[in-house]
Amino acid sequence: MTTPSELLTTGTGRAVAFEKIPRHDLAAFQRIVRREIEGGQRVASFFGSDTGEPGGIDLLMVLANDEDGQLNILSARVEGNSFPSMTPDCNQVHLFEREIAEQFGVRPEGHPWLKPVRYSDPSSLPGSGDFYQVEGDEIHEVAVGPVHAGIIEPGHFRFQCHGEHVFHLEIALGYQHRGIEKALVEQPVKRALHYAETLSGDTTIGHATAYCQLIEALSGCKKTVRAQALRGIALEFERLANHIGDLGALAGDIGFLPTASYCGRIRGDFLNMTAVLCGNRFGRGLLRPGGAGYDLDAAQVDNLLKRLDLGEKDAASAIELMFDAPSVLARLEGNGILPAEICQTLGIVGPVARASGVQRDVRHDHPSGIYRFAQLPLPSWNSGDAFARGYVRWLEIKHSIAFIRDQLHALPAGEIHTATGPLKPGCLAVSLVEGWRGELCHVALTGEQGNVQRYKVTDPSFHNWAGLAHAMRGEQISDFPLNNKSFSLSYCGHDL
Amino acid sequence: MINVIRARIHQKHRTxxxxxxPPPAMPERFRGRPRIDATRCRDGFRICAAACPTNAIVFADGKPLVIDLGKCLFCNDCKLACPEAAISHSTDYRLAVRQHQDLILEPDAALVLAEELGGKMKxxxxxxxxxxxxxxxxxxxxxxxxxVLGTVGWDLGRFGIQFVAAPRHADGLLITGPVTQNMKSALLDTYTAIPEPKIVIAVGSCAISGGPFIDHxxxxxxxxxxxxxxxxxxxxxPHPLTILDGLLRLFGRVDDTKIALKKGE
Known part of the structure; x- marks a missing residue:
C-alpha cells in the first residue's frame, strides 16, 4: 500500500509546490520505486537537479500510473559522487541513470553498461569507446554511421554478427546534441518556444504542446476550448503525415514501390493541411503559450474538410495495397518481434508498445486539452513484429482522420488565446502528450523568482531505442533497415 | 496485380x-520573404529586434533596420511585437543566394537571388x-x-539531381543542421572524401547561422x-519549393518572368 507521504500524486498539466514533493533517503526512494514498478507503474521521467545546495544533487522521478491516470512524484538526495544503480533489477531506468551520470558526474554504482548518452564532453565523440563484443570463430562486427546512405539523421550502429545473423546491436547516439535542455534554462525566454518546436522537427506540434501546457500550468493560465481543439487537430495532422510517410518508407525498404511512391506524396498533402492552419508544413508558429497563434475561418474549415476527404481516399488506396500484398506480409510477419514483457521491462511507449499488445496511450490514460472531451479508440495488435508496428499505425490513421473531421465539424466558438502571467515560484509541473511516436514528457521546476530552474525533456525515442536493439537480436542484418523504419525513432529528440 | 493497376489509376500523375x-500556389498563411515597411518603423523603436529569437533584426550603419535571412526563423515574433506592422511576410518563396552577405535584407533593395554557376562548373x-x-x-x-524533393510530386531526378550513398560518387555536399561539435569531424571527413571540383550547399537557418541554436x-x-x-x-x-528553386538557379533553370506572384510581391 502507498502511504500518502511517500508519493505526491498529481496529473498532467498541473503545478505543485516543490516543497510538497516527498524527499526520501536514497534507500527508501529506491525501495518505493521498485515496489511501485512491480505494482504496474512505469518511469515517465527520472532526472537530476542541482538545487544549489553544495555536495550533491536531487534525484526526481515521475512515475506514471496508467490505470488510474495519475502521476506520482518523489525525490531523493544524493550526497557525494555516486549512488547504487537500480538498473540491474529495474531495467527501464538504464538510460536515465546514464544521463544523470553524464549531466552531473554522479556515478550509478553497479550499472551494467555505464557510457555517456550524448557525449556532451568535447573530449570524446559518440561511437568512440567500448562496445559490447561477442567473441568466437567467424564472429564479425559491422559498424554503420554516423553518416548514412540516404538523407537520414546521424547515429552509429554496431552489430555483432555471425554471417547474416545478429547476436547483438548496440546503438550510439549524441551526434545531434545541441544543448537544448540547458538552453531552456540559460537562454532568453523568447527562444523557448522555438527550442520546443525544434526538439524534433517532425514532432513540432507535439513538443510545442507539451511546452505550452507546462507554461500554462505554472502560470495558472486557462486556455479556451477552441484553442484546445485547434491543438488537437494539429497534433492529429502531425500523426497522419508521419504515419503515412513512414508506411511508405516501410514499403520502400521492402521494395514494394507503388505504396512507397504514393505515400511519399500523400504525406506531403497532409503536411500541406498543417500549412493551411499556420503557413508552415511542420506547424511552426501554430501554438503559443496560452492558446493558438492562428484561428480558422469557415472557408478554411471547408478547405481542410475537402482536403481531408481526398487524402483519406488516397491513403486508403496506397496503404491497403501494401497490406493486401502477400510479398509484403511475408517480409513483415514474424520479423523483429518485441515481446510484451520486454516492452514492460524497458518502458516502451507509443505505437511500438501498442503493436506488442501493451495498451498505453497518453490520449487515453492521461488526457489533457481536447482529449478530455473527445476520445479516440485505442488500436493495438499482439504479434509485436514489424507487421504489427506498421499495421497499428494504419489503424491509427483511420481514427485520427475521423477525429479531425469531428473536430472541424464542431469547432467550439471563442477566442484562441488567453494571456499567460508570470510563472509561480518554487513549483514543479509535468506535461504529457501523445506524440505520433509515443509519450512526450516535459517537466519544469521554477526557482524563487519564478524563473525556470530545470527543464527536462523525455522524447519517446529515449525509451524506445533500446527496444529496437532488442528486436534485432536473432534477426538477419539485412532486415535492420526494415525494423529500424518500423520503429521510426528520432535521433535529435533523443540527443536534445 | 489488378489492385496495383487500380491504385495506379486512382493515384494519377502528380509531378x-x-x-x-508556374509553381504550385503557396499556402495563404505561408511566411516567405519578409517585407519591411521603413516608413512605418519609428526611429529608435526597436521592439522587433528585442523580440527576435535569434537577433536576426539589426539596426546598423544608420539604416532603419535590416533582417539577416540566414538567422531568420520566419516566425511571427517580430510581426506580433510591432504595433506599427512595419514587418510582414510575403508569400515569395524565392530566397536562395550565393554569398553570405546577400542574405541581409534591406527595406527597399531587392534580394540578390542566386546566380548560376560559372562556365566550367555549369x-x-x-x-x-x-x-x-x-x-x-x-x-x-x-x-x-x-x-520530399525525391517524391513523385517533385521528382528531382528529372533535373539530373540525385542524392548518392557515397561521398566518392558525389559532386557536392548538401548540409543541414548547425554542425554540432559531435558531427564536425564526420562532416569534414565527408567533404574531404568528395572529389574536386565540388560544391557545398547549406540548407536551413541552422546550416547557415546556427538557427535557433546559434551561439550554443x-x-x-x-x-x-x-x-x-x-x-x-x-x-x-525552407519550403521544398524554396530548396528546388535554389538548386535550379545554380544552373540557370529558373525563368523569373514565368513566375506569377500575388500583386505587390
Whole structure:
C-alpha cells in the first residue's frame, strides 16, 4: 500500500509546490520505486537537479500510473559522487541513470553498461569507446554511421554478427546534441518556444504542446476550448503525415514501390493541411503559450474538410495495397518481434508498445486539452513484429482522420488565446502528450523568482531505442533497415 | 496485380510542372520573404529586434533596420511585437543566394537571388549533379523537406539531381543542421572524401547561422564557419519549393518572368 507521504500524486498539466514533493533517503526512494514498478507503474521521467545546495544533487522521478491516470512524484538526495544503480533489477531506468551520470558526474554504482548518452564532453565523440563484443570463430562486427546512405539523421550502429545473423546491436547516439535542455534554462525566454518546436522537427506540434501546457500550468493560465481543439487537430495532422510517410518508407525498404511512391506524396498533402492552419508544413508558429497563434475561418474549415476527404481516399488506396500484398506480409510477419514483457521491462511507449499488445496511450490514460472531451479508440495488435508496428499505425490513421473531421465539424466558438502571467515560484509541473511516436514528457521546476530552474525533456525515442536493439537480436542484418523504419525513432529528440 | 493497376489509376500523375510552368500556389498563411515597411518603423523603436529569437533584426550603419535571412526563423515574433506592422511576410518563396552577405535584407533593395554557376562548373554539373547529404545537428525538418524533393510530386531526378550513398560518387555536399561539435569531424571527413571540383550547399537557418541554436557551445553556427559554401537556402525549414528553386538557379533553370506572384510581391 502507498502511504500518502511517500508519493505526491498529481496529473498532467498541473503545478505543485516543490516543497510538497516527498524527499526520501536514497534507500527508501529506491525501495518505493521498485515496489511501485512491480505494482504496474512505469518511469515517465527520472532526472537530476542541482538545487544549489553544495555536495550533491536531487534525484526526481515521475512515475506514471496508467490505470488510474495519475502521476506520482518523489525525490531523493544524493550526497557525494555516486549512488547504487537500480538498473540491474529495474531495467527501464538504464538510460536515465546514464544521463544523470553524464549531466552531473554522479556515478550509478553497479550499472551494467555505464557510457555517456550524448557525449556532451568535447573530449570524446559518440561511437568512440567500448562496445559490447561477442567473441568466437567467424564472429564479425559491422559498424554503420554516423553518416548514412540516404538523407537520414546521424547515429552509429554496431552489430555483432555471425554471417547474416545478429547476436547483438548496440546503438550510439549524441551526434545531434545541441544543448537544448540547458538552453531552456540559460537562454532568453523568447527562444523557448522555438527550442520546443525544434526538439524534433517532425514532432513540432507535439513538443510545442507539451511546452505550452507546462507554461500554462505554472502560470495558472486557462486556455479556451477552441484553442484546445485547434491543438488537437494539429497534433492529429502531425500523426497522419508521419504515419503515412513512414508506411511508405516501410514499403520502400521492402521494395514494394507503388505504396512507397504514393505515400511519399500523400504525406506531403497532409503536411500541406498543417500549412493551411499556420503557413508552415511542420506547424511552426501554430501554438503559443496560452492558446493558438492562428484561428480558422469557415472557408478554411471547408478547405481542410475537402482536403481531408481526398487524402483519406488516397491513403486508403496506397496503404491497403501494401497490406493486401502477400510479398509484403511475408517480409513483415514474424520479423523483429518485441515481446510484451520486454516492452514492460524497458518502458516502451507509443505505437511500438501498442503493436506488442501493451495498451498505453497518453490520449487515453492521461488526457489533457481536447482529449478530455473527445476520445479516440485505442488500436493495438499482439504479434509485436514489424507487421504489427506498421499495421497499428494504419489503424491509427483511420481514427485520427475521423477525429479531425469531428473536430472541424464542431469547432467550439471563442477566442484562441488567453494571456499567460508570470510563472509561480518554487513549483514543479509535468506535461504529457501523445506524440505520433509515443509519450512526450516535459517537466519544469521554477526557482524563487519564478524563473525556470530545470527543464527536462523525455522524447519517446529515449525509451524506445533500446527496444529496437532488442528486436534485432536473432534477426538477419539485412532486415535492420526494415525494423529500424518500423520503429521510426528520432535521433535529435533523443540527443536534445 | 489488378489492385496495383487500380491504385495506379486512382493515384494519377502528380509531378509538378515547375519550372516550365508556374509553381504550385503557396499556402495563404505561408511566411516567405519578409517585407519591411521603413516608413512605418519609428526611429529608435526597436521592439522587433528585442523580440527576435535569434537577433536576426539589426539596426546598423544608420539604416532603419535590416533582417539577416540566414538567422531568420520566419516566425511571427517580430510581426506580433510591432504595433506599427512595419514587418510582414510575403508569400515569395524565392530566397536562395550565393554569398553570405546577400542574405541581409534591406527595406527597399531587392534580394540578390542566386546566380548560376560559372562556365566550367555549369558544364560539368549542369546536367548531372550528384549530392551527398550530411545531417549535422538540427531537428530533422530540413532533412524531411529535402527528402520530399525525391517524391513523385517533385521528382528531382528529372533535373539530373540525385542524392548518392557515397561521398566518392558525389559532386557536392548538401548540409543541414548547425554542425554540432559531435558531427564536425564526420562532416569534414565527408567533404574531404568528395572529389574536386565540388560544391557545398547549406540548407536551413541552422546550416547557415546556427538557427535557433546559434551561439550554443555545442554547435558551430553553421557550415561556412568550416567549409566554403556555394549556395545558401534560408528557412526554418525552407519550403521544398524554396530548396528546388535554389538548386535550379545554380544552373540557370529558373525563368523569373514565368513566375506569377500575388500583386505587390
Amino acid at each position: 509538378i510542372r515547375f519550372p516550365d510552368a 558544364k560539368l554539373l549542369g546536367r548531372s549533379l550528384k549530392l551527398r547529404e550530411v545531417s549535422a545537428g538540427g531537428c530533422n525538418a530540413c532533412e524531411a523537406d529535402v527528402n 557551445q555545442e554547435v558551430n553556427n553553421g557550415a561556412d564557419s568550416l567549409l566554403p559554401v556555394d549556395l545558401y537556402i534560408p528557412g526554418c525549414p
